[in-house]
Amino acid sequence: MHEIALRAExxxxxxxxxxxxxxxxxxxxxxxxxxxxxxxxxxxxTLINLLSGELFANAGEILLGATNITAFAPDRRARAGLGRAxxxxxxxxxxxxxxxxxxxxxxxxxxxLRMFGGVQSDTECHRRAADxxxxxxxxxxSQVIADRLSHGEQRQLEIAMVxxxxxxxxxxxEPLAGMGQSEAREIxxxxxxxxxxxxxxxxxxxMDAVFELADRLTVMQDGGVIATGLPQEVRxxxxxxxxxxxxxxxxx
Amino acid sequence: xxxxxxxVQLLNAVQYGTVLFLVASGLTLVFGILxxxxxxxxxxxxxxxxxxxxxxxxxxSFALAMLGGVLIAFIVGMLxxxxxxxxxxxxxxxxxxxxxxGLILVIDEIRQLLFGKDVHAVAPPAWLAGSIQLTDNLSYPxxxxxxxxxxxxxxxxxxxxxxxxxxxxIVRAGAENREMARxxxxxxxxxxxxxxxxxxxLAALGGIVIAPISTVFPGMGDGMLILSFVVVVLGGIGxxxxxxxxxxxxxxxxxxxKVFFPSVSSILIYVLMAAVLLWRPSGILGRxxx
Amino acid sequence: MFEMNATRLRVWLFTLxxxxxxxxxxxxAPTYYVQFxxxxxxxxxxxxxxxxxxxxxxxxxxxxxxFFGLAGYVLALxxxxxxxxxxxTTFPLAVLSSAAAGLVIGALALRTRGIYFIMxxxxxxEMLFFFFHDTKVAGGSDGIFINVRPEIAxxxxxxxxxxxxxxxxFFVLACLVGVVALLTMVVRSPFxxxxxxxxxxxxxxxxxxxxxxxxxxxAFALSGGLAGVAGYLAAAQFGFVAPQMLGWHQSxxxxxxxLIGGLRSVTGPLVGALVLIGLEEVLKAHLDNWKLAEGLxxxxxxxxxxxxxxxxxxxxxxxxxxxxxxxxxxxxxxxxAEARHA
Numbered sequence: 098m099h100e101i102a103l104r105a106e107x108x109x110x111x112x113x114x115x116x117x118x119x120x121x122x123x124x125x126x127x128x129x130x131x132x133x134x135x136x137x138x139x140x141x142x143t144l145i146n147l148l149s150g151e152l153f154a155n156a157g158e159i160l161l162g163a164t165n166i167t168a169f170a171p172d173r174r175a176r177a178g179l180g181r182a183x184x185x186x187x188x189x190x191x192x193x194x195x196x197x198x199x200x201x202x203x204x205x206x207x208x209x210l211r212m213f214g215g216v217q218s219d220t221e222c223h224r225r226a227a228d229x230x231x232x233x234x235x236x237x238x239s240q241v242i243a244d245r246l247s248h249g250e251q252r253q254l255e256i257a258m259v260x261x262x263x264x265x266x267x268x269x270x271e272p273l274a275g276m277g278q279s280e281a282r283e284i285x286x287x288x289x290x291x292x293x294x295x296x297x298x299x300x301x302x303x304m305d306a307v308f309e310l311a312d313r314l315t316v317m318q319d320g321g322v323i324a325t326g327l328p329q330e331v332r333x334x335x336x337x338x339x340x341x342x343x344x345x346x347x348x349x
Numbered sequence: 350x351x352x353x354x355x356x357v358q359l360l361n362a363v364q365y366g367t368v369l370f371l372v373a374s375g376l377t378l379v380f381g382i383l384x385x386x387x388x389x390x391x392x393x394x395x396x397x398x399x400x401x402x403x404x405x406x407x408x409x410s411f412a413l414a415m416l417g418g419v420l421i422a423f424i425v426g427m428l429x430x431x432x433x434x435x436x437x438x439x440x441x442x443x444x445x446x447x448x449x450x451g452l453i454l455v456i457d458e459i460r461q462l463l464f465g466k467d468v469h470a471v472a473p474p475a476w477l478a479g480s481i482q483l484t485d486n487l488s489y490p491x492x493x494x495x496x497x498x499x500x501x502x503x504x505x506x507x508x509x510x511x512x513x514x515x516x517x518x519i520v521r522a523g524a525e526n527r528e529m530a531r532x533x534x535x536x537x538x539x540x541x542x543x544x545x546x547x548x549x550x551l552a553a554l555g556g557i558v559i560a561p562i563s564t565v566f567p568g569m570g571d572g573m574l575i576l577s578f579v580v581v582v583l584g585g586i587g588x589x590x591x592x593x594x595x596x597x598x599x600x601x602x603x604x605x606x607k608v609f610f611p612s613v614s615s616i617l618i619y620v621l622m623a624a625v626l627l628w629r630p631s632g633i634l635g636r637x638x639x
Numbered sequence: 640m641f642e643m644n645a646t647r648l649r650v651w652l653f654t655l656x657x658x659x660x661x662x663x664x665x666x667x668a669p670t671y672y673v674q675f676x677x678x679x680x681x682x683x684x685x686x687x688x689x690x691x692x693x694x695x696x697x698x699x700x701x702x703x704x705x706f707f708g709l710a711g712y713v714l715a716l717x718x719x720x721x722x723x724x725x726x727x728t729t730f731p732l733a734v735l736s737s738a739a740a741g742l743v744i745g746a747l748a749l750r751t752r753g754i755y756f757i758m759x760x761x762x763x764x765e766m767l768f769f770f771f772h773d774t775k776v777a778g779g780s781d782g783i784f785i786n787v788r789p790e791i792a793x794x795x796x797x798x799x800x801x802x803x804x805x806x807x808x809f810f811v812l813a814c815l816v817g818v819v820a821l822l823t824m825v826v827r828s829p830f831x832x833x834x835x836x837x838x839x840x841x842x843x844x845x846x847x848x849x850x851x852x853x854x855x856x857x858a859f860a861l862s863g864g865l866a867g868v869a870g871y872l873a874a875a876q877f878g879f880v881a882p883q884m885l886g887w888h889q890s891x892x893x894x895x896x897x898l899i900g901g902l903r904s905v906t907g908p909l910v911g912a913l914v915l916i917g918l919e920e921v922l923k924a925h926l927d928n929w930k931l932a933e934g935l936x937x938x939x940x941x942x943x944x945x946x947x948x949x950x951x952x953x954x955x956x957x958x959x960x961x962x963x964x965x966x967x968x969x970x971x972x973x974x975x976a977e978a979r980h981a
Contacts, residue, residue, distance in 0.1 A: 149846060151842075172845045172846075172848050172849055173850075175845075175846055176848040181846050183846075188840070188843065200833070200844075201847050203832065204844075208829070210830045210850075211828055211830060212824070212829075213828055215828065386754050436942050440945075442757060443898065446891065446894065447941045450888075451933075451935070453934070454937065455931055457930065458930050458931035461928065462931075575761065575762055578759075579758075579762050582762065612774065615772075622763075623747050623763075626750055626751065627750070
């Protein structure tokens with residue numbers, strides 16, 4: 098078994114009377130892609146927001162490696178090694194691709210808020226930004242202003258930014274949403290490459306992509322986990338079949 | 350401090366608070382529905398007071414001054430929404446701040462041209478001019494009591510409209526979640542003009558009722574603007590109930606601050622605001638996620 | 640590449656020409672104009688300081704006049720009645736007081752966002768106004784005089800005396816160059832880029848690991864301190880401070896300068912200040928109700944020139960004279976890439 102990058106235990110989140118996430122425990126291992134699936138309203142987005150720190154849990158705890166990050170704000174979690182890409186692409190639309198990624202690298206550099214010397218002088222930062230841009234397949238596009246990129250390229254940029262923060266675990270929230278077939282192929286290949294040396298947690302509706310990518314799966318329904326395990330185990334799990342029959346027919 | 354003095358101060362606090370509520374509820378409504386920050390709100394308060402002075406001078410009737418002042422302010426509000434406030438929709442906050450700042454300069458000069466820059470006094474209506482004798486050497490002006498009653502009536506009317514009527518539902522929907530309300534098909538364009546005009550009229554009404562107990566002077570709008578902002582920050586943006594709570598808190602803080610800490614009384618309300626910001630940055634009755 | 644260097648050269652030459660003109664001014668123009676120009680430069684400094692939070696930070700502050708006035712009051716309170724204060728002690732103290740006020744007000748105001756932030760800064764600015772207006776700390780509503788301007792003296796020998804108009808002018812100019820240099824450095828530094836990132840997409844900047852609150856607070860305090868530099872100089876120039884110096888109308892007027900000059904550059908607000916103060920001077924000379932005209936002009940500018948006076952050029956001549964370097968390059972590359980795809 099690989100080293101655990103992120104562990105959440107008994108997470109709870111209530112909105113008023115509604116328990117959006119109840120008693121969810123999840124382990125994400127280095128070198129693995131762990132997918133979270135489930136019907137709409139199952140609590141997947143809430144879970145990812147709890148893990149990234151945009152929402153705080155009512156109960157439970159989150160460990161990043163050996164560090165308890167339950168009380169950390171999102172920026173502190175990011176500096177501790179947790180990277181996140183959003184469902185709706187959130188980049189800096191007016192900046193170039195390079196500046197977008199360089200900012201991400203800057204956030205994890207040794208002096209992220211240095212007030213003297215231009216940004217050009219940090220060569221280490223530039224190198225990491227260039228690497229991330231290359232790894233995300235945007236090499237020739239680094240001077241383009243981000244809002245001129247195609248939808249697929251913006252997803253690549255989003256991932257490049259996460260890569261540049263040098264995370265130990267990456268959270269991807271529906272990375273394939275709103276994407277055409279050929280664009281999706283590229284992103285799927287990119288996501289598959291992310292797990293080398295890192296852990297990846299992905300929330301996605303595209304079941305073909307999920308079963309192609311995931312090393313392990315967690316299925317959620319009504320805020321709780323109904324099954325977790327290897328893809329073939331989950332596929333045949335009776336509770337999962339029951340949960341999905343009403344919605345999608347068969348899982349695979 | 351004996352019981353009578355406390356009660357008198359309490360009355361003063363409530364009276365001050367209710368006037369503040371009139372003005373601040375106008376501000377918070379305009380922001381909640383139109384999404385516009387209007388720095389000129391205080392200027393309309395000042396304009397209301399001058400209109401009251403002028404109409405009372407011309408007709409000799411305070412009732413007419415009140416009616417006329419509110420009506421003029423309402424019409425001015427309708428006109429302004431049509432030609433001016435439209436420019437503010439969809440613009441960033443900086444543009445809204447500066448446009449309404451420009452409007453303040455214009456209103457101030459128009460006031461100068463129409464009424465001059467003298468300080469005036471306005472007589473309360475004769476039947477409210479007396480005082481109630483509380484003890485041998487302590488009396489309370491009837492007009493102040495009348496302000497309390499009148500403002501509470503207006504406040505009750507505002508709450509009735511907001512909680513019981515269709516337009517109130519739209520107003521609440523807009524303050525809660527404008528996008529959602531728009532998706533549900535509520536047309537704000539039609540509502541906007543009335544809300545803005547009502548907001549302006551409320552500011553002017555505040556200036557009118559205060560005119561007989563304070564003096565009418567050019568800078569009176571500025572002070573009121575700041576106080577209304579503090580009220581809104583205390584209570585929570587877009588929340589009329591929040592404005593009521595904030596206004597009352599300020600009324601109490603200011604009145605009793607002047608009694609107990611006269612040297613620093615003008616700072617106290619800001620200390621109160623700082624405390625609320627530390628405690629609940631989105632206001633006492635505001636949504637938490639602002 | 641060549642074109643970029645040419646643009647950069649043009650910028651440098653233009654800056655140099657402006658500087659030479661500013662240095663030559665006191666030898667060519669009558670004292671009145673020198674003093675007027677010094678006043679405009681001081682307001683320009685205030686506008687540039689404010690623009691660090693408004694333009695680069697995306698935070699509309701309405702309390703910068705309070706920082707400006709506070710530094711002036713610090714000088715007035717530290718000045719002996721019939722003697723010159725020491726520049727070397729009063730200047731840093733005044734600037735530090737303003738920065739400290741920025742730190743405290745910022746720490747409270749930055750807990751809020753958007754429209755709340757505007758209202759809270761306005762309220763706290765007015766708190767300082769009322770503090771000086773209502774208490775007897777420094778002359779109340781009448782204000783307080785600074786009878787002798789500050790000086791630098793070592794062992795009884797006077798090295799720098801701000802009482803001399805020409806010395807004062809050059810001291811202002813030196814401060815201006817310092818403020819421009821400091822702001823340019825900060826804006827181009829990693830800190831400045833992080834500040835701009837937080838402005839454009841706060842949520843994303845936070846999820847990348849930037850401590851947004853701390854970044855904004857530092858910028859706010861720095862901006863407050865620089866506003867204090869301007870306030871100190873203004874108090875020294877007029878020899879008088881009054882609560883009006885801290886009033887929010889002053890803050891709003893400086894915001895207008897920022898908008899006229901443009902939000903995205905360091906020196907734009909300086910240009911905006913020169914334009915607005917020049918305009919006020921002309922209006923005052925010709926109109927009784929000049930504020931009416933000013934109000935209408937402000938409204939006109941906000942409606943028609945949301946990006947400041949640099950918009951006037953393309954409005955008259957059709958196209959923009961200076962396409963931003965990066966955007967231009969990106970444009971070209973984009974076109975090439977699209978041609979390749981086709």
